[in-house]
Amino acid sequence: MTLDRPPADGGLRDRKKRRTRTALATAALRLVAEHGLDQVTVEEISAAADVSSRTFFNYFPSKDDALVGDQAALNARFVARLAEVPPEVPALAAIRAALGEVVEELQEDRELWLLRMDVVMRNPALLPRLVAAGAEAERAMTDVVAARVGVPADHGFPALLTTVTGAAFRAAALRWAATAGARSLADLVDQAFDTLAAGLPDPGTPEPHPSRTPS
Amino acid sequence: MTLDRPPADGGLRDRKKRRTRTALATAALRLVAEHGLDQVTVEEISAAADVSSRTFFNYFPSKDDALVGDQAALNARFVARLAEVPPEVPALAAIRAALGEVVEELQEDRELWLLRMDVVMRNPALLPRLVAAGAEAERAMTDVVAARVGVPADHGFPALLTTVTGAAFRAAALRWAATAGARSLADLVDQAFDTLAAGLPDPGTPEPHPSRTPS
DNA sequence: ACGAAACTTTGCACAGCCTGCAAGATCGCC
DNA sequence: GGCGATCTTGCAGGCTGTGCAAAGTTTCGT
Numbered sequence: 001m002t003l004d005r006p007p008a009d010g011g012l013r014d015r016k017k018r019r020t021r022t023a024l025a026t027a028a029l030r031l032v033a034e035h036g037l038d039q040v041t042v043e044e045i046s047a048a049a050d051v052s053s054r055t056f057f058n059y060f061p062s063k064d065d066a067l068v069g070d071q072a073a074l075n076a077r078f079v080a081r082l083a084e085v086p087p088e089v090p091a092l093a094a095i096r097a098a099l100g101e102v103v104e105e106l107q108e109d110r111e112l113w114l115l116r117m118d119v120v121m122r123n124p125a126l127l128p129r130l131v132a133a134g135a136e137a138e139r140a141m142t143d144v145v146a147a148r149v150g151v152p153a154d155h156g157f158p159a160l161l162t163t164v165t166g167a168a169f170r171a172a173a174l175r176w177a178a179t180a181g182a183r184s185l186a187d188l189v190d191q192a193f194d195t196l197a198a199g200l201p202d203p204g205t206p207e208p209h210p211s212r213t214p215s
Numbered sequence: 216m217t218l219d220r221p222p223a224d225g226g227l228r229d230r231k232k233r234r235t236r237t238a239l240a241t242a243a244l245r246l247v248a249e250h251g252l253d254q255v256t257v258e259e260i261s262a263a264a265d266v267s268s269r270t271f272f273n274y275f276p277s278k279d280d281a282l283v284g285d286q287a288a289l290n291a292r293f294v295a296r297l298a299e300v301p302p303e304v305p306a307l308a309a310i311r312a313a314l315g316e317v318v319e320e321l322q323e324d325r326e327l328w329l330l331r332m333d334v335v336m337r338n339p340a341l342l343p344r345l346v347a348a349g350a351e352a353e354r355a356m357t358d359v360v361a362a363r364v365g366v367p368a369d370h371g372f373p374a375l376l377t378t379v380t381g382a383a384f385r386a387a388a389l390r391w392a393a394t395a396g397a398r399s400l401a402d403l404v405d406q407a408f409d410t411l412a413a414g415l416p417d418p419g420t421p422e423p424h425p426s427r428t429p430s
Numbered sequence: 431a432c433g434a435a436a437c438t439t440t441g442c443a444c445a446g447c448c449t450g451c452a453a454g455a456t457c458g459c460c
Numbered sequence: 461g462g463c464g465a466t467c468t469t470g471c472a473g474g475c476t477g478t479g480c481a482a483a484g485t486t487t488c489g490t
Binding site for chain 1: 339371374385386403406415
Binding site: 011054057 | 445446447448449456457458
């Protein structure tokens with residue numbers, strides 16, 4: 001048994017795989033953006049990427065997965081970042097901080113993610129997939145939060161916090177796409193988390209104790 | 216043209232339909248609870264309900280829909296309740312109040328919904344479906360909230376509030392099922408909304424201004 | 431009670447998604 | 461060049477979901 005570790009990046013084989021994967025993903029996004037989710041078959045996507053439809057399923061377990069992207073990897077990195085935030089930081093702020101780094105990654109592939117969010121928005125059947133992709137990672141995240149705040153397992157806070165912040169983040173991302181990236185994703189996420197931290201007050205009702213003028 | 220309005224409830228035909236629908240739904244839940252989502256086919260569910268598999272699709276557009284129930288109807292009633300809450304009530308409290316009435320409905324079919332939530336929890340692929348079922352109603356809800364708080368369409372608050380409260384409610388419902396209904400759903404929802412209104416502080420950190428000794 | 435009209439169930443054909451499996455092509459390394 | 465590992469592809473097949481038309485059932489008027 002040779003047990004050679006194949007070069008993870010430099011090899012020709014690896015480059016080909018990477019190219020095929022992005023070709024499939026971008027072809028899927030482009031076609032679905034133009035014709036709609038139901039009007040595009042896996043066969044058409046595969047043809048656009050010059051591979052067989054069987055190969056498509058070697059790269060993505062389902063048609064939807066090619067569209068929503070590798071959420072699992074994003075989530076894993078997010079959880080890793082979250083674990084690095086000092087434990088004194090309250091959980092909500094910690095999540096916000098860890099999310100900031102994820103946001104930067106999305107900004108790097110700005111066009112891709114804008115298109116992706118646009119496609120998700122126009123094909124609501126995909127929105128659930130965004131949740132599903134994060135479902136497993138959400139459990140991991142719940143564990144991290146539970147350990148951080150030190151509550152018993154039957155306490156609902158960790159699960160509530162993770163699912164609510166996840167929803168807030170998705171809302172910000174969709175809004176980002178809705179405005180075609182006019183405002184930065186970081187801004188929108190910040191604003192959403194500010195609202196969350198303030199207890200979701202009606203806008204225009206800044207303070208429950210209006211003794212000071214809001215900033 | 217006859218234009219007769221068929222009796223919406225009393226007729227034999229209607230009773231049969233109702234029976235078939237619940238037979239399919241309960242058979243689906245029972246079988247999936249026992250064997251898992253992927254191990255149960257539509258044909259098996261239909262056989263258990265003594266109809267053809269083609270008839271199954273006359274009642275439910277997909278296998279999943281038979282399991283998650285008629286979320287759309289629930290949501291519609293919720294939106295109607297929401298519209299009845301006086302406009303002075305802040306949006307978060309208004310949602311909470313409207314949700315209270317929905318919770319009562321779920322309590323009436325307690326066993327059914329506990330089983331349903333249990334199945335969803337054990338088959339995470341269904342969790343997204345809960346969101347999807349509410350997706351359209353969530354837009355309607357967003358509109359109601361926007362009108363209530365009177366913000367421009369490009370403001371993110373209504374969408375944020377609806378998706379976040381939806382997530383909080385689902386979290387409470389799942390927790391309800393996780394504890395087999397030991398605590399009432401109304402209690403769990405109340406607690407989740409209290410936490411939301413408080414800005415999701417860490418438990419054990421009751422006050423943001425620790426000038427007093429924490430309990 | 432009879433029959434027409436409306437509705438429901440069912441079988442059939444079919445498209446699309448997705449999964450094993452095995453054969454063939456390609457790449458990495460000696 | 462040649463061997464082993466990996467990737468691609470075709471094929472067979474099961475399951476989901478839809479359209480269509482035939483057959484069965486309920487409703488309603490006469």
